[in-house]
Amino acid sequence: MTSQIIGEGHVKWQSPSNIALVKYWGKFGRQYPRNPSISFTLSAANTETECIYKYHEDAMEAPIIRFLFEGKPNIKFEDKIKKFLGSVTDIFPFLLHLELDIHSVNSFPHSSGIASSASAMSALALCLLSIEAEVNGNQKLDYQKASVLSRLGSGSASRSVFGPLAVWGESSGVEGSSNDFAIPYGDDFDPIFHTFHDDILIISAEEKAVSSRAGHALMEDNPYAGPRFEQADKHLLEIIESMRQGDMERFGQIVEKEALTLHALMMASDPPYILMQPNTIDVINRIQAFRRESHLPVYFTLDAGPNIHLLYPTNCTLAVERLKAELQPFCENELIIKDKVGSGPRRLI
Numbered sequence: 001m002t003s004q005i006i007g008e009g010h011v012k013w014q015s016p017s018n019i020a021l022v023k024y025w026g027k028f029g030r031q032y033p034r035n036p037s038i039s040f041t042l043s044a045a046n047t048e049t050e051c052i053y054k055y056h057e058d059a060m061e062a063p064i065i066r067f068l069f070e071g072k073p074n075i076k077f078e079d080k081i082k083k084f085l086g087s088v089t090d091i092f093p094f095l096l097h098l099e100l101d102i103h104s105v106n107s108f109p110h111s112s113g114i115a116s117s118a119s120a121m122s123a124l125a126l127c128l129l130s131i132e133a134e135v136n137g138n139q140k141l142d143y144q145k146a147s148v149l150s151r152l153g154s155g156s157a158s159r160s161v162f163g164p165l166a167v168w169g170e171s172s173g174v175e176g177s178s179n180d181f182a183i184p185y186g187d188d189f190d191p192i193f194h195t196f197h198d199d200i201l202i203i204s205a206e207e208k209a210v211s212s213r214a215g216h217a218l219m220e221d222n223p224y225a226g227p228r229f230e231q232a233d234k235h236l237l238e239i240i241e242s243m244r245q246g247d248m249e250r251f252g253q254i255v256e257k258e259a260l261t262l263h264a265l266m267m268a269s270d271p272p273y274i275l276m277q278p279n280t281i282d283v284i285n286r287i288q289a290f291r292r293e294s295h296l297p298v299y300f301t302l303d304a305g306p307n308i309h310l311l312y313p314t315n316c317t318l319a320v321e322r323l324k325a326e327l328q329p330f331c332e333n334e335l336i337i338k339d340k341v342g343s344g345p346r347r348l349i
């Protein structure tokens with residue numbers, strides 16, 4: 001006998017990617033971070049996810065899921081979502097009542113080398129928590145719970161639920177911080193940091209040789225893991241202080257140290273690996289030379305890949321055009337994706 005459907009509807013969210021300034025690298029237990037992190041929430045690079053749902057009266061063995069990516073069935077992503085949602089029904093039992101038609105679209109080109117897990121997982125989590133609220137007759141969405149569900153899908157996704165900055169992971173210096181969820185942060189930061197651009201220089205769009213999942217796992221036996229986690233705790237407090245004081249030089253020093261430390265940790269893993277490419281190093285050198293000559297606050301950061309995030313406040317946009325023209329030939333297909341600090345996800349339906 002099929003169970004009765006006691007609710008149905010339609011929700012849609014747009015959720016952005018984010019770029020970590022102090023990085024999360026190394027985890028334990030159920031996707032808990034070994035150290036706290038802070039990120040800029042972006043705006044242009046985002047995922048739109050639409051869920052048409054039926055809510056069954058009786059719990060099923062697993063949620064029923066049909067998934068379309070950019071208009072087409074995508075079995076790889078569908079299986080990933082099924083596995084993920086199936087693994088969190090102990091924490092989110094309402095999922096066992098759901099029959100879902102999910103359709104996701106990314107704003108950035110597929111295979112552009114931009115990781116979509118943060119925007120995709122947060123958009124999905126926001127849809128699911130909105131469905132739960134709707135079914136329970138609640139007006140208000142529980143963003144904290146959405147951040148928990150996002151985190152379980154992809155650690156860094158926990159931060160995409162909030163903008164313009166978010167902190168995830170327990171820190172003695174950040175009231176309300178938690179390993180379970182991210183929190184919005186930075187109301188008292190110098191407003192210049194809300195104007196930051198993040199232009200993403202696509203050095204290579206190829207899939208990474210070592211996934212983030214494998215990279216986190218390799219931190220377990222990394223001989224520098226202990227000092228790294230202590231350094232990240234300290235960097236978080238220092239970067240917060242620099243952003244409160246509007247000290248862009250100190251901010252930039254920490255951001256670049258974080259990026260290079262992340263990649264140094266990869267090179268010190270067992271087995272060691274390198275995700276930067278020759279053009280990554282060339283571009284970094286050129287950014288630093290431009291800064292020395294221009295005295296402008298233009299900095300880089302890196303994710304777990306070869307692509308460069310160029311960070312600068314909006315009042316430097318014109319001068320940075322010159323730098324970007326110099327760097328464009330180092331990018332695959334000359335691709336630079338322009339992004340900015342954003343205010344967080346938006347419900348569309």
Ligand code: PMV
Pocket residue numbers: 019020022023024025037117154155156157212213216262303304
């Ligand atoms: O969320 P994950 O498991 O893809 O890990 C992300 C790790 C970094 O992007 C390298 C750093 C971060 O804090 O986002």
